[in-house]
Amino acid sequence: MDAEHKKAFADVVGSKWVRDTPCLMDTYAFYMNPEILNKDGSVWLPRPAAVIMPETTQEVAGILKLCNKMDYMAKPLSTGFHCVAAASNEKVIVLDLKRMNKIVDLDVRNQIAVVEPYVKAINLQTILWKEGLNLHVISCGGNHSPLASATSAWGTGLGGPALSYSGRNLLGVEWVLPTGDVLTLGSAGEGTGAGWFTADGPGPSLRGIMRGYMGAFGGLGVFTKAAIKLYPWDGPSELKVEGGCPHYQLTDDLPSNLGLFAISFPSKKALADAGYKMGESEITYADFRLPAFYTTMGATDDNLELKRIWQSGLLQKVAKYHLIVAIIGGSQREYDWKLQTFKEILAETEGVILPLNRQPQASQAELAGKLLKYIDDPLKLFRKFPALKGLLQKIPGGERQLKKAISELFWVLLRHANNTQGNFRPSQAMCTSLGTFDTWDSGLNQSEWIAARKQESIRKGLFLDDGGDLGCGGTFEHCHMGYLEGIIMYSSKDPQSVMAAGKVIDEAVQACIDQSFGVPIAGFGCEMNAKLGPHCGNYHEWLAKIKQALDPNLASDPFFYSRHPKVPVTGGPPRRNEP
Numbered sequence: 001m002d003a004e005h006k007k008a009f010a011d012v013v014g015s016k017w018v019r020d021t022p023c024l025m026d027t028y029a030f031y032m033n034p035e036i037l038n039k040d041g042s043v044w045l046p047r048p049a050a051v052i053m054p055e056t057t058q059e060v061a062g063i064l065k066l067c068n069k070m071d072y073m074a075k076p077l078s079t080g081f082h083c084v085a086a087a088s089n090e091k092v093i094v095l096d097l098k099r100m101n102k103i104v105d106l107d108v109r110n111q112i113a114v115v116e117p118y119v120k121a122i123n124l125q126t127i128l129w130k131e132g133l134n135l136h137v138i139s140c141g142g143n144h145s146p147l148a149s150a151t152s153a154w155g156t157g158l159g160g161p162a163l164s165y166s167g168r169n170l171l172g173v174e175w176v177l178p179t180g181d182v183l184t185l186g187s188a189g190e191g192t193g194a195g196w197f198t199a200d201g202p203g204p205s206l207r208g209i210m211r212g213y214m215g216a217f218g219g220l221g222v223f224t225k226a227a228i229k230l231y232p233w234d235g236p237s238e239l240k241v242e243g244g245c246p247h248y249q250l251t252d253d254l255p256s257n258l259g260l261f262a263i264s265f266p267s268k269k270a271l272a273d274a275g276y277k278m279g280e281s282e283i284t285y286a287d288f289r290l291p292a293f294y295t296t297m298g299a300t301d302d303n304l305e306l307k308r309i310w311q312s313g314l315l316q317k318v319a320k321y322h323l324i325v326a327i328i329g330g331s332q333r334e335y336d337w338k339l340q341t342f343k344e345i346l347a348e349t350e351g352v353i354l355p356l357n358r359q360p361q362a363s364q365a366e367l368a369g370k371l372l373k374y375i376d377d378p379l380k381l382f383r384k385f386p387a388l389k390g391l392l393q394k395i396p397g398g399e400r401q402l403k404k405a406i407s408e409l410f411w412v413l414l415r416h417a418n419n420t421q422g423n424f425r426p427s428q429a430m431c432t433s434l435g436t437f438d439t440w441d442s443g444l445n446q447s448e449w450i451a452a453r454k455q456e457s458i459r460k461g462l463f464l465d466d467g468g469d470l471g472c473g474g475t476f477e478h479c480h481m482g483y484l485e486g487i488i489m490y491s492s493k494d495p496q497s498v499m500a501a502g503k504v505i506d507e508a509v510q511a512c513i514d515q516s517f518g519v520p521i522a523g524f525g526c527e528m529n530a531k532l533g534p535h536c537g538n539y540h541e542w543l544a545k546i547k548q549a550l551d552p553n554l555a556s557d558p559f560f561y562s563r564h565p566k567v568p569v570t571g572g573p574p575r576r577n578e579p
């Protein structure tokens with residue numbers, strides 16, 4: 001950036017907060033798995049022109065006003081967890097919003113939190129639990145920005161059954177438009193004094209335009225405050241913890257109105273039916289379909305042990321249709337009722353609660369695998385005769401192991417502190433596909449499609465042999481919706497593996513069209529919109545019109561959002577979209 005331009009931006013935020021040194025810019029050009037995003041398999045994203053760190057809404061507005069006058073585009077990031085936060089070319093200024101980290105308001109009575117971009121979910125949750133409240137946290141882990149998830153990008157997490165999904169929890173927003181004008185959307189809008197209780201005002205709502213299905217991925221200006229709907233929390237208000245990463249352990253027992261379960265179902269249909277039944281009776285607080293390979297990963301600490309247990313074939317038999325579930329009651333009586341309902345649903349769907357007091361050891365799994373070689377479903381008797389189910393829980397095991405397993409379920413389902421390092425352990429790289437936000441049935445069908453499609457690359461040794469089915473996801477709003485994304489474990493060091501992963505992702509998008517799965521997680525950005533739009537009311541044309549109307553001077557990086565008449569259709573680096 002030349003000195004004159006730099007000075008203009010420095011006049012808005014102070015010179016300390018405008019940086020363009022190449023080594024710093026490179027840290028904003030390196031993300032997880034860009035080799036899948038970049039069609040040539042390269043690992044770098046474009047270096048931004050500069051990185052600016054504003055502290056106030058007025059400073060953000062000032063930067064956007066300058067971008068309207070100069071040949072720069074702004075691209076905001078909240079935590080920058082994902083490569084969609086990257087600049088799309090060297091004329092983009094990244095707005096790193098880390099200095100905007102305040103909880104602006106916490107309205108406990110009306111269950112609303114108003115936050116700035118760099119308030120992290122895990123910190124907000126810690127405060128909220130003390131007040132008997134909770135927020136929806138997405139499943140990339142508690143370090144994400146609730147503002148970014150609610151306003152701008154995806155928003156799916158394990159609390160989906162009771163806490164909805166991020167985009168639906170938005171109750172208002174302060175929005176610096178691409179022109180630099182500031183708009184407060186909904187009840188908190190200028191001069192109403194009504195507070196942040198809804199994002200829709202009288203008359204037509206702008207919420208569909210600012211957020212829509214997926215979010216605008218930083219392509220429609222900058223959101224500087226978001227009001228987020230909160231939900232009741234009847235779990236512990238504080239946690240006592242021992243141990244260290246990645247095995248933090250709860251020191252105290254969980255309260256008796258909170259239960260965590262791992263369930264094995266006999267078939268896809270049974271898993272689907274149970275999801276709907278639990279949804280209809282509104283008993284689940286959080287849930288997640290944990291594929292057998294992930295279950296094995298979660299039970300092991302190193303790759304050799306993982307390989308031995310996986311190859312024993314045991315987990316494929318007992319955890320193929322595996323769901324982890326959290327149930328919480330507002331009172332002991334409510335919990336007891338929910339638990340009874342849960343058990344009746346399991347009896348109807350032949351679901352079995354797995355004992356948590358035993359962790360499969362490699363040698364035991366190998367022995368059990370041999371003994372059960374010719375038995376398809378080792379849990380069949382327990383499924384058929386519910387009276388026997390109690391026996392499973394009585395299998396002798398360790399108290400320590402039980403505590404460890406409960407802690408880990410708590411961490412995943414309720415605290416959203418994932419073992420991210422563990423996820424990358426077997427193959428170093430992973431990417432995802434499908435995952436349309438539709439029905440629970442459709443999600444399960446998608447996991448089958450991707451499992452079959454991955455087999456060829458698994459046979460060729462290009463993908464890790466996880467059995468194919470890494471369909472991860474859960475239900476939302478008590479199974480009103482559901483989704484499962486199809487994860488692929490590939491090697492980022494092997495160009496053939498990278499290319500194979502990219503190919504499967506592209507084919508998965510096509511499958512969404514051919515099989516009417518819906519709009520996948522990868523369905524964002526110019527290229528994907530053009531592909532999917534004609535099958536969905538030509539939404540890509542509407543996005544382009546919105547983009548042009550709100551951003552006439554192209555001051556907001558359009559790449560991950562929508563095409564703009566000022567950008568040639570073939571312009572920009574050739575990319576493949578993938579979350």
Ligand SMILES: Cc1cc2nc3c(=O)[nH]c(=O)nc-3n(C[C@H](O)[C@H](O)[C@H](O)COP(=O)(O)OP(=O)(O)OC[C@H]3O[C@@H](n4cnc5c(N)ncnc54)[C@H](O)[C@@H]3O)c2cc1C
Nearest residue numbers: 078079080081082139140145148152154155156217218223
């Ligand atoms: C391993 C992994 C797992 C993931 N799992 C999930 C998942 O389960 N569910 C899910 O929903 N997502 C998931 N994601 C996607 C993504 O990480 C999150 O949606 C994202 O982290 C949201 O918060 P953030 O602060 O990190 O957003 P960022 O990475 O900072 O930004 C995400 C997008 O939003 C835009 N944006 C951010 N802040 C603003 C703002 N203030 N104004 C305007 N635009 C803004 C950015 O430009 C960018 O396009 C996953 C990503 C990875 C790498």
